[in-house]
Amino acid sequence: xxxxxxxxxxxxxxxxxxxxxxxxxxxxxxHEHRIQPGTKLAEDELGEIFGVSRTLVRAALQQLSHERLVxxxxxxxxxxxxxxxxxxxEVFEARNLLEPRTARSAAARATAADIARLQRHxxxxxxxxxAGDPGRALRLSGQFHIEVAVIADQDTIRDFxxxxxxxxxxxxxxxxxxxxxxxESHAHHALLRALADGDGxxxxxxxxxxxxxxxxxxxxxxxxxxxxxxxxxxxxx
Amino acid sequence: xxxxxxxxxxxxxxxxxxxxxxxxxxxxxxHEHRIQPGTKLAEDELGEIFGVSRTLVRAALQQLSHERLVxxxxxxxxxxxxxxxxxxxEVFEARNLLEPRTARSAAARATAADIARLQRHxxxxxxxxxAGDPGRALRLSGQFHIEVAVIADQDTIRDFxxxxxxxxxxxxxxxxxxxxxxxESHAHHALLRALADGDGxxxxxxxxxxxxxxxxxxxxxxxxxxxxxxxxxxxxx
DNA sequence: CGATGCAGGATTGTATACATGCCTGTCCTA
DNA sequence: TAGGACAGGCATGTATACAATCCTGCATCG
Numbered sequence: 001x002x003x004x005x006x007x008x009x010x011x012x013x014x015x016x017x018x019x020x021x022x023x024x025x026x027x028x029x030x031h032e033h034r035i036q037p038g039t040k041l042a043e044d045e046l047g048e049i050f051g052v053s054r055t056l057v058r059a060a061l062q063q064l065s066h067e068r069l070v071x072x073x074x075x076x077x078x079x080x081x082x083x084x085x086x087x088x089x090e091v092f093e094a095r096n097l098l099e100p101r102t103a104r105s106a107a108a109r110a111t112a113a114d115i116a117r118l119q120r121h122x123x124x125x126x127x128x129x130x131a132g133d134p135g136r137a138l139r140l141s142g143q144f145h146i147e148v149a150v151i152a153d154q155d156t157i158r159d160f161x162x163x164x165x166x167x168x169x170x171x172x173x174x175x176x177x178x179x180x181x182x183x184e185s186h187a188h189h190a191l192l193r194a195l196a197d198g199d200g201x202x203x204x205x206x207x208x209x210x211x212x213x214x215x216x217x218x219x220x221x222x223x224x225x226x227x228x229x230x231x232x233x234x235x236x237x
Numbered sequence: 238x239x240x241x242x243x244x245x246x247x248x249x250x251x252x253x254x255x256x257x258x259x260x261x262x263x264x265x266x267x268h269e270h271r272i273q274p275g276t277k278l279a280e281d282e283l284g285e286i287f288g289v290s291r292t293l294v295r296a297a298l299q300q301l302s303h304e305r306l307v308x309x310x311x312x313x314x315x316x317x318x319x320x321x322x323x324x325x326x327e328v329f330e331a332r333n334l335l336e337p338r339t340a341r342s343a344a345a346r347a348t349a350a351d352i353a354r355l356q357r358h359x360x361x362x363x364x365x366x367x368a369g370d371p372g373r374a375l376r377l378s379g380q381f382h383i384e385v386a387v388i389a390d391q392d393t394i395r396d397f398x399x400x401x402x403x404x405x406x407x408x409x410x411x412x413x414x415x416x417x418x419x420x421e422s423h424a425h426h427a428l429l430r431a432l433a434d435g436d437g438x439x440x441x442x443x444x445x446x447x448x449x450x451x452x453x454x455x456x457x458x459x460x461x462x463x464x465x466x467x468x469x470x471x472x473x474x
Numbered sequence: 475c476g477a478t479g480c481a482g483g484a485t486t487g488t489a490t491a492c493a494t495g496c497c498t499g500t501c502c503t504a
Numbered sequence: 505t506a507g508g509a510c511a512g513g514c515a516t517g518t519a520t521a522c523a524a525t526c527c528t529g530c531a532t533c534g
Contacts, residue, residue: 043486053519054486059299066303075486075525090393097394098334156327157334160397280516290489291516312495312516478533487524494517502509 022050022060030069030080031142031169032135041070041078067163069170081170085220088171092215095164096208098157099145103191103207104200105152114151115196121147122188142169144188148207151195168214175218187213259287259297267306267317268379268406269372278307278315304400306407318407322457325408329452332401333445335394336382340428340444341437342389351388352433358384359425379406381425385444388432405451412455424450 026046029035046057061078064070071081083091106114121144128137142165149158187210194203256265263283266272283294298315301307308318320328343351358381365374379402386395424447431440 044484055518055520058486059296062296062299063303066300076527077486087393090391093391094335094393094397097338098331101334154327154330156324156331160331281514292488292490295516314516476534478531480531481529483526483528485524485526488522490519490521492517492519494515496513496515498511498513500509500511502507504505504507 022046022052022056023063025050026060026064027067027069027166028139030064031139031166033138033169033173034135035080037080037082037170037173039080041080043077068167081167082174083167083171085175087167088175088218088220089215091164091167091171092211095161095168096211098161098164099148099211100204100208102149102152102154102157102161103195104204105154106148107195107198107200107203109153110151110195110198115192118144118147118151118192118195122192125188138169138172141188142166148191148195171218175220177217177219259283259289259293260300262287263297263301264304264306264403265376267301268376268403270375270406270410271372272317274317274319274407274410276317278317280314305404318404319411320404320408322412324404325412325455325457326452328401328404328408329448332382332398332405333448335398335401336385336448337441337445339386339389339391339394339398340432341441342391343385344432344435344437344440346390347388347432347435352429355381355384355388355429355432359429362425375406375409378425379403385428385432408455412457414454414456 026035026041041061043054043057043061046060047054050057061070061072065072065078068083069081071079073079121140125137125140125144128134128140145165146158146162149161152158187206191203191206191210194206256262263272263278278298280291280294280298283297284291287294298307298309302309302315305320306318308316310316358377362374362377362381365371365377382402383395383399386398389395424443428440428443428447431443
């Protein structure tokens with residue numbers, strides 16, 4: 001199978017750098033919506049699941065907390081983060097500042113191999129959707145954005161984008177309104193064509209529009225994210 | 238003295254949220270160039286200095302590692318980060334994407350109180366320079382940029398900027414060429430005026446130019462790292 | 475019957491102990 | 505004398521033990 005690392009590595013651009021680490025596996029589960037926002041992450045439980053002591057679990061939770069995927073509450077424990085409406089807007093505002101111009105840079109640098117890799121990425125995304133695995137499709141869809149930063153050869157921005165994409169996954173879990181269809185892959189394909197053409201200006205515009213569409217597909221009016229339990233809903237700060 | 242938190246809090250926008258924490262104190266020392274890039278940060282030594290066990294020291298080092306202020310090398314230990322030339326360019330590229338447009342937003346939102354606070358900030362910066370404390374002046378200078386993001390009311394971007402500013406401090410420690418004068422405060426003052434006028438376009442341009450000047454004042458051709466003792470730099474505070 | 479206070483259990487916070495791998499200095503050899 | 509192998513010390517990696525805090529259920533009281 002092989003697959004030359006790139007996608008696999010980039011999945012771990014953050015989250016410990018490996019999918020075999022505690023942080024990486026947790027991040028993957030969150031990213032694919034297999035754990036819902038607000039879920040309590042008990043140290044002993046995770047330790048048992050992953051077969052390590054609380055020491056390593058705590059280190060992983062701290063890392064994920066720094067990436068804003070997990071919220072640490074003193075003497076209460078760790079929980080999968082529940083981004084507020086405000087945070088949701090801020091995340092997409094930040095993406096809007098970073099990604100379009102990064103896409104422009106990527107267009108100027110993309111090689112044939114890069115384009116082919118992106119195409120395979122989109123294919124995988126389709127395959128996941130057809131296979132009825134929307135979680136995996138969502139994760140791949142996010143990784144597409146990270147790939148763009150990789151092609152732009154900007155590691156620092158890539159890390160920021162990776163974090164923002166991960167947080168966007170949580171935001172989608174909370175605020176996605178299902179009545180909008182999955183236009184995702186269309187947007188990615190159009191962006192890919194701009195990159196293949198080396199048309200930076202168009203790539204920038206496509207990315208900007210794509211992000212706008214993403215925000216538009218969210219329902220950011222009701223300030224009440226669905227909480228796991230009544231307790232969680234009431235004593236939240 | 239009091240000083241109403243704002244600047245003090247923002248200093249801890251990252252780094253644990255408090256200057257009394259291990260991470261906060263370490264970050265401050267790094268930020269003020271009291272510890273040089275490359276310095277070994279031994280766990281036992283730090284534990285003794287701060288009066289805590291290695292457990293807490295490790296947590297702090299992990300956090301600073303996430304903020305790219307510290308480099309963790311497996312089985313080798315922690316070191317103050319030494320940003321490469323490439324990383325230096327990337328950091329300022331990221332700042333260039335984030336800060337100018339954030340300054341524009343800030344101009345649209347700045348209140349009289351905000352302007353007054355920024356003015357006090359600049360005054361403090363001057364005072365530190367006059368008092369012959371360039372480390373403190375540099376830290377305040379960086380916090381000015383964070384303040385702009387605070388006024389723009391963008392917490393997510395603020396955190397990114399805070400991290401980039403901290404990394405910039407390391408970059409300056411490594412690549413600053415002293416032959417350029419301190420034009421800093423001039424630039425900040427000009428930016429302040431644009432913000433006070435509510436002139437977003439001008440604020441954006443000023444910030445862009447200011448960042449360009451900053452990069453121009455660096456010598457990004459040859460890598461050259463120094464190093465020094467540790468306890469001496471940390472005993473104060 | 476509902477509210478309040480208390481106690482026990484459970485979970486997190488911190489420190490310490492043990493295991494593992496690196497670094498250095500010495501000794502041996504060519 | 506230069507080079508390399510080895511052993512010991514030392515720093516880090518991980519797990520476990522103890523302390524502090526919080527949550528839950530029950531008993532008691534109004």
